[in-house]
Amino acid sequence: MSTLPICKTCAMQYAEPRQDCPICTDERQYVPASGQQWTDLATIRDGFTARVEDQGPGLIGIGTHERLGIGQRALLVRAGSGNFLWDCTAFIDDALVERINALGGITGIAISHPHYYSTMVEWAHAFDVPIHLHEGDKQWIGRPDPKIELWSGTTLRLADDLELINLGVHFTGGTVLHWSEGAGALLSGDIVQVIPDRTHVGFMYSYPNLIPERPSVVRRAAELLEPYRFEALYGAWWESGIPADAHEIVQRSARRYLEYVRD
Template structure:
């Protein structure tokens, strides 16, 4: 019997090998995500390879963004940190082909992979095995893994990946939603969408569900604020090509204060 690792077309998550596709994608069936308007659809990595190409874009010194064209799934970006201690891949994209493997190897390969939250789990086992790298997943979100293996390591709270990189558990979007702090230059946060950079590139937001527009409660916003407060950073790199390149900590603080003011505001009086 032939077994296939099916990928969800809507979110790009790859599932354990099976003879037939799962009945539905449990990541997309969750109220943070959605089943596509055409219903549940499946594909394979081989098909994605044939229809998409990856771009590696230098977005800052020693920092590359990786993304697919035309876009696939959620259309997030992964980021590759080039470090003397070993390169780190922050988040994953579903498409992994021979060209990408060759280009990443030419940049020094990958010594570790870390994920911000389940929406970007994608083909993480394929990436881990292609580069012989461990995958760090917050233990609060490990139950969302659609494919796993001995490469997956769990952590909580904070986790140091060398002398200059720290994973920070923030919660909010998912219980284990995290960001990565890189102590390089003035410091930077790679935020996935645990902290979402806004199109104005000078503010951020925080949501339980972005596609379904469900906000987070006050306590979760405060929790994210408190988790990153001890760290110095001048830039924030989000998951969709939106970056705050200077004064990012001030932008974060101002955005949190603006967000919390909404909770303190009195309800408008509606006349009848």
């Protein structure tokens, strides 16, 4: 619904008006000095324009030219099993839906963590597909809906070539998507953060407030990812990709992290 409230800072859409945004009052995010402000999808459609660009082999970025909320972009994965939407952006209109349908539509949606839930329900209804969220983050859902399917445990096989992995970094339900096609790719949101030095990645509990992730969580994440093979890694931002040697970079980064931050 185009008039439901959306937090201007994180772009989370809520089912009804409220005074605060729990996502932003949490210590992993923030309420700006100017205070809590709200918008809605109708207003966003008037002030923002869609941006759709290639981000890597078989990956199309979807977002806006102007910064919206946290500023992340989603990824349309052109998988052999069918197009799949990874993460979400708040902007969606009829023209964008038509453009994506012309590419084959989408078969489902999965989101790395609550900071990117945004207008996920709008997307799910526009394409009549499920949203796969880890149950560890169910408390952060701002707009409950039957399209949301909660999963539990460490992994969820979506298709022969797509698998969700709950690493627990950043949020309890913090999840990445492994795409096994070709040399393999890991779509990480900022659960595994692409940083300016592309020889390493980062792990944080809070990025804006600079709170490091717990060493035990990073150690577990590295162990979970070790058996997977992926040459490339794609983060949450435009052009935030590591095209080669990503598996070793993730493992090397975890080792470095644990050398500096200990239990």
